[in-house]
Amino acid sequence: MKILMVSIPNHHFFQWVNQLEGVGFEVYWFDSTDGGPKVERIKWVNQIKGWKLRWDFPFRNRIKEAFPSLYETMQWYNERSIQDVFEQKLEEIKPDIVHCFEMKLGGLPILDSMQKYKEIPFVYSSWGSDIFYHKEIGIPQTKFQSFLRRINYIITDCKRDYEIAKNNGFVNELLGVYIGNGGLDIDKTKIKAVNDRNTILIKGYDDGVGKACEIIEALALVSFAVLQHYKIIVYSCDQVVADAIANNSFFTNLDVTIYKRGQFVANADLLGYMGQSAIHIANSLSDGLPTSSVEAMGMGAFPIQSNPGAVSEEVITHGVNGFLIENPFDTAEIARLIIEGLTRVVLRETAQRYNVNYVDAHFNRAKLQSKIIALYQNVNLL
Structure with missing residues (x-):
């Protein structure tokens, strides 16, 4: 053929x-x-x-x-x-x-x-x-x-x-x-336990459809005392998002790593970051199935994901195995979800078990x- x-x-x-x-x-x-x-x-x-x-x-x-x-x-x-x-x-x-x-x-x-x-x-x-x-x-x-x-x-x-x-x-x-x-190729050896997860992972698209700047604004509304215990990694980061971080003094004393869009990051390395992340945040006005968030779920990271056209709810049930952002522009609400995602450890443990098995069953x-x-x-x- x-x-x-x-x-x-x-x-x-x-x-x-x-x-x-x-x-x-x-x-x-x-x-x-x-x-x-x-x-x-x-x-x-x-x-x-x-x-x-x-x-x-x-x-x-x-x-x-x-x-x-x-x-x-x-x-x-x-x-x-x-x-x-x-x-x-x-x-x-x-x-x-x-x-x-x-x-x-x-x-x-x-x-x-x-x-x-x-x-x-x-x-x-x-x-x-x-x-x-x-x-x-x-x-x-x-x-x-x-x-x-x-x-x-x-x-x-x-x-x-x-x-x-x-x-x-x-x-x-x-x-x-x-x-x-x-x-997806999921390396289960890189999936850390909830208590060993020390990273906040953010998808950095902000191109008219992606809305990562709103995530950065939301992070700045979260208590420094909560965030100081985490590394913050922004991947596929558009320049406007990098500038928003650089120009906000709130992030000066936080551990922030930026991988710009177009900068090569091996998929295995990105999955490794997902495997050590407490939460994975992605926010946009439009998407199909959010592949990055599904990968993060498979690696045990708790997803906080926008829900354009009710697409993300095909894989995420709000409050059960992740959180859905219903308004991509509502930074106060995104901040609240970030705080809940970081502090509700028992919820993250339950979600991690479910998500790892779900992704293996449906997307392996x-x-x-x-x-x-x-x-x-x-x-x-x-």
């Missing part, structure tokens, strides 16, 4: 596709943004990169910086159309399945091509905000519905997005609800692999 996958270069995509290594599929990856060199992590995959530029001429980046208008004009002639290149690859590869990941950057750029090749089964994996928040991230309603009408199969990372898809024109088959990266990578392989086999048989 030949599978042509379309995605931006993304950690979740690399994890998903690696589930298929060695099972006999002929897998191709069309990098829809043509960003960067070939990826060693998936070197077994036939990677279609370097397709965009007709000529990578000398001093291109210097011209881009110094003469942006001239560069834009030159690129109009120098850049190949994604539609032309993708259709050429369809003719060369003749895939049995096309599978795109995420709508705005993975699916919509090839929609016109897939409308011409309706005989090819088209699978779509939704990620994050591309269904729930499609208008806000710039996907017009007409394009959104046209895309949903074209796809033959959908894989969502939460139940909510399947319902939204059905309400907007999708009438075909759900292949399943799966976490976007295909499953080894347990999901055979089901993910079967998804493609089922598409090919229908």
Whole structure:
């Protein structure tokens, strides 16, 4: 079976596709943004990169910086159309399945091509905000519905997005609800007991959708006497969040470590931080299944998580195995949840036992692999 996958270069995509290594599929990856060199992590995959530029001429980046208008004009002639290149690859590869990941950057750029090749089964994996928040991230309603009408199969990372898809024109088959990266590798040896957890872990996205600055404001409302016993780690931290910490004297005498967005942190190291964290806090206006919080739950950290479109409550019951932030802008309420999360030790102990077992049962990578392989086999048989 030949599978042509379309995605931006993304950690979740690399994890998903690696589930298929060695099972006999002929897998191709069309990098829809043509960003960067070939990826060693998936070197077994036939990677279609370097397709965009007709000529990578000398001093291109210097011209881009110094003469942006001239560069834009030159690129109009120098850049190949994604539609032309993708259709050429369809003719060369003749895939049995096309599978795109995420709508705005993975699916919509090839929609016109897939409308011409309706005989090819088209699978779509939704990620994050591309269904729930499609208008806000710039996907017009007409394009959104046209895309949903074209796809033959959908894989969502939460139940909510399947319902939204059905309400907007999708009438075909759900292949399943799966976490976007295909499953989690949990190292139980790094899961510390509740009394040994000395870290507060924060997801640092603040990009219009992520609202980590509100978490920082909320932390500053918590007593210094409570926080001084903890290390504070902010990962995937946007500059505005780092600035908010640097400019607030409240944090001067606290132990704060920042890993900026784009700064490489090995997934094993991040899971290790989760395994030593008392609480994990993530706050946003939109999301699919909150993968980072699910990872934190699997490592025993107590999740304090926003609940856009009631998605987080698919895995977190408020006051039982975590806390749900119902208003991402309510810093006083977030502060109250942080205090409760840190001080209600018995609740955290109960939640840790439940969450570690729940994540192992529902999101364990080894347990999901055979089901993910079967998804493609089922598409090919229908």
